[in-house]
Amino acid sequence: MWVEKYRPLDLDDVAGQDTIKQRLRALLQKKAQLPHLLFAGPPGSGKTTTAVLVAKAILGDQWKDYTLSLNASDERGIDVVRERVKTFARYSDRREGIPFRLVILDESDEMTGDGQTALRRIMEENSEHTRFILVCNYSSGIIEPLQSRCAIFRFQRLDEASVTEHLKAIAKKEKLKPAGDSVFAEIYEATQGDLRQAINLLQAASASGELTSDSVKSVSGAAVKSRVSDVIADAIGGNFESARTRMIELTRVYGIPERDFLKYANEALGSLKVPDMAKAISILAEYDYRLVQGAQPELQLTAMLAQLSELKGEGD
Ligand SMILES: Nc1ncnc2c1ncn2[C@@H]1O[C@H](COP(=O)(O)OP(=O)(O)O)[C@@H](O)[C@H]1O
Ligand SMILES: [Mg+2]
Structure with missing residues (x-):
């Protein structure tokens, strides 16, 4: 996978995000005084990569x-986070050059309000070493x-110049011969x-x-499919707002x-963990029917995502 092969090993190699890199370099001058950090921004903008670079x-x-490294939405609730952080923080051994331990908590906005309140306490209790x-x-x-x-x-969606530059560098290393700049x-x-x-x-x-x-076009349909799949996964996971956006x-x-x-949503269901598959499919079918009848599409798809996101509570 090129995304892994070309994951930046140095802050300088992170594309775009200039202000962020600048601020981080300043903070890294005084390592022992590093505050807790919050990285927010769209997918694929370099948040996880940068978090790992800070750790290094x-x-x-x-x-x-x-x-x-924990994923707040994978791990079953705040209790798991608490247990793992507690176990991890217990070894408060002071090694040379190790000012504290680091916890990278991905998808932290997926935690419930209660979970986040508990997290806040965990942060306070362990603040000396973590x-x-x-x-x-x-x-x-x-x-x-x-x-x-x-x-x-705040990470920004990357602009075209940064993306193009990054892709061209990869293309060169892979000895590709792009048919003109329009490809990028x-x-x-x-x-x-x-x-x-x-x-x-x-x-x-x-x-x-x-x-x-042509080769780009032939696969970008797949990119769209995977995006639809992400939206449906979001809805099924109970994240209606983000799915809707x-x-x-x-x-x-x-x-x-x-x-x-x-159509893509239906394909995506097959590879997702759905609390009630039969119901999910009948929801899709219902809205497919409404669209054929000429109902207002955006409103209908929004209502469909709302219904899908309600399945979660029912399945639990
Ligand atoms: N700003 C960036 N500079 C260089 N590569 C990036 C950047 N953002 C994303 N990537 C590429 O995409 C992959 C995923 O990036 P990641 O940091 O996990 O994004 P995020 O956490 O914001 O979704 C990385 O392995 C890297 O190859
Ligand atoms: Mg990430």
């Missing part, structure tokens, strides 16, 4: 031994008392500043050995037809 900068070669890097898509999903304990870094413009168009997707698309499009407009982005910005959205 502070903890050096042994960073893995002193860093706990620093947190909270990673999320929307800082608005983080309760204010947590936000106020962190230095906040098309990749950007299809991925809208999400560098993870852009690199995946570059790799998929050049799998045949050629990198042309991303659905609207897909239909308005990408211009994908609403019925295609439903």
Whole structure:
């Protein structure tokens, strides 16, 4: 996977995000005084990558031994976070050059309000030996008392120039022969500043050995499918607001037809963990029918996501 192969090993190699890099370099001058950090921004903008680079900068070669990476939405609730942080923080051995341990908590905006309140206490109780890097898509999903304990870094969707430069560097290392610059413009168009997707698309499009407009087009349908799948996963996970925002982005910005959205959504269900599959499918079928009847598409898809996100509570 090129996204892994070309994951930046140095802050200088992180594309775009200039202000963030500058602020972090300043903070890393005084490692022992690092505050808790909050990284917010869209997918594929470099948040996790940067969090790991901060860990490496502070903890050096042994960073893995002193860093706990958790995914707030994978782990079953705050209790797991508490237990693991507690166990991890208990070894408060003071090694040379290790000012504290680090916890990187990805998707922290997926935690419930109660979970976040508990997290705040965990942060306080362990503040002497542990620093947190909270990673999320929307800082608005983080309760204010947590936000106020962190230095906040807002990652931006990457601009076309940064993405193109990064993709060209990869293309060169992979000895690709792109059929003109328009290829990169098309990749950007299809991925809208999400560098993870852009690199995946570059790799998929050049799998045949050629990198042309046609090869990009033939795989960017797959990129759209995976985005629809992400939206449905979001809804099924109970995150109605974020699913709705991303659905609207897909239909308005990408211009994908609403019925295609439903078709891809149906395909996506097969590979997702759904609390009640039969019900999920009948919800899709119902809205497919309404769209054929000529109901207002965006409203209907929104209502559909609302219904899908309610399945979660029922399945629990
Ligand atoms: N700003 C960036 N600079 C360089 N590569 C990036 C950047 N953002 C994303 N990538 C690429 O995409 C992959 C995923 O990035 P990641 O840091 O996990 O994004 P995020 O956490 O914001 O979703 C990385 O392995 C890297 O290859
Ligand atoms: Mg990430």
